[in-house]
Amino acid sequence: MHIALVKGRYSLRHGGSERYCVNLSRQLKKRGHDVSVIGHTIDEELQDEVEFIPVRRNMMMSSTKNRSFAENCGKEVKKRKFDLVYGIGRAFGLDAVRVTERLQSHWLRVNYKPQWRYQMQTWNPRHRTLVEMERQIYQSSDTKRIITQSQLDRRLVMENYGISEEKIRIVYNGVDLGQFNLAQRDSRDEIREELALSSDQKLMVFASMDFPGKGLRYIIESLSRMQEDNVVLAVLGKGPIPQYQAIAKEFHVQERVQFLGRRSDIQRFYGAGDLFILPTAYEPFPNVNLEAMACGLPVLTTSTSGGADIIREQENGYLISAIDAVEEMIELLDTHFKKSDSELDAMRANCWATAEQMPIEKNVERTLEVFEEVLHEKFRV
Helix, strand or coil, rough: EEEEEEEEEEECCCCHHHHHHHHHHHHHHHHHCEEEEEEEEEEEEHHHCCEEEECCCCCCCHHHHHHHHHHHHHHHHCCCCCCEEECCCCCCCCCEECCCCCCCCHHHHHHHCCHHHHHHCCHHHHHHHHHHHHHHHHHHCCCCCCECCCCCHHHHHHHHHHCCCHHHCCCCEEEEECCHHHHHHHHHHHHHHHCCCCCCEEEEEEECCCCCCHHHHHHHHHHCCCHCCCCCHHHHCCCCCCCCHHHHHHHHCCCHHHEECCCCHHHHHHHHHCEEEEECCCCCCCCHHHHHHHHHCCCCEECCCHHHHHCCCCEEEECCCCCHHHHHHHHHHHHHHCCCCCHHHHHHHHHHHHCCEHHHHHHHHHHHHHHHHHHHHHHCC
C-alpha cells in the first residue's frame, strides 16, 4: 500500500505528534508499505529515510498560514496517486484523519472564560479559520474515518460537529518500550546526584513545552502548600522560564523547583522520579503520561484530558477535576508522598502493566485495521 502521511513537521525535535508521525512512518515501512510525507518542514537527518513532498504556506497571517497549508496539501494529493492519505493534523484531501491537535471548538471554551471572553475569541480570524477547517475535514464525505486518541475526543467530535459514531474509531497512543521501560530506574541515583537531592527528598517531574496550558503555576502553588516539604519539582521543556522562576519565588519554593530546559534523556528523569504531574486544561492524549508510566512512574493529571482513559485512581495514578483544582492537587500529592515503599512499588508495577499493553506496534496494527476499513469504502463498487 502506498500511504501518504500529512503532517506539517516531520521531526523528532518537536512535540509528541511530530514524533508520532516519524514512528508511524518507520513502522509502516517495516511492514512493507510505501510511505510519503506531505509537509512543510523535515529534519535534515531524516531526509534520506522517507519521500518528503514539500508544501508551501502563506505566512502573512496565522489564519492564512493554516488554511493555505491545508489547501496546498489537498492540491498536492490530487496530483499524485496514493492508495490512502492519512492526516496527522488539519489538512484537506484526506481519506482518514487523526484528531492530533486540541479540538479547536472545545479548546476555545476551555481556555477563554467567562462566556464573554469566549464569544470575543470566536471572532478571532485564526480561531474561526481553525474551527471551520475542522468542520470541513470531519464532515467531508471524502474523510471515511476519524481516529481519536481517547473517549473524550470521540465525544467532542460527535457533539461539536455532528459526526456519527460509526465514522469514528478510537486508537490509543503507543509507547516505545525499548526506550521507556523499568530499566530507566537504574538512572535514579545519577539523576538525583545531578539535581543535588538529599537522600530524603522526593522528586516530582513535569514535562511540557506549554507551561500555562499544562498548569505549571498551579503545580508550584500546590508544592508550596503541601504538608510534605521535602518534594522537589523538576521542570523539563522549553517555556518562559524567568516568568515561572518568579512564580516559584513568589510562593517561596524557588529552592525546590529546578528548571532544566529541553532534555533528550527525558526517560532517565522518569526513571528517577517519584511522581509525574501534568494537570493539563485539555489535551487529546498526552503521550508523556504513557512514557512516564512505562518507566514505572505514577501520573497525576486531569479528568479533562484524554489521558484520563488509562488512569486507575490510586493504582497507577490520580485525577483532579480541572487544571486549577489546587485543593484536590494538594490532597492527592500529600496522599501520594505519604505512601509506604511497598505501596509505591505496587503502583510502579501497575504503571508498567498499563504501558506494557500499549506498545507502538499495537497502535500501528490498530491504525492499519482502520486503513483497511477506509480502503474497503473508498474502492467499493
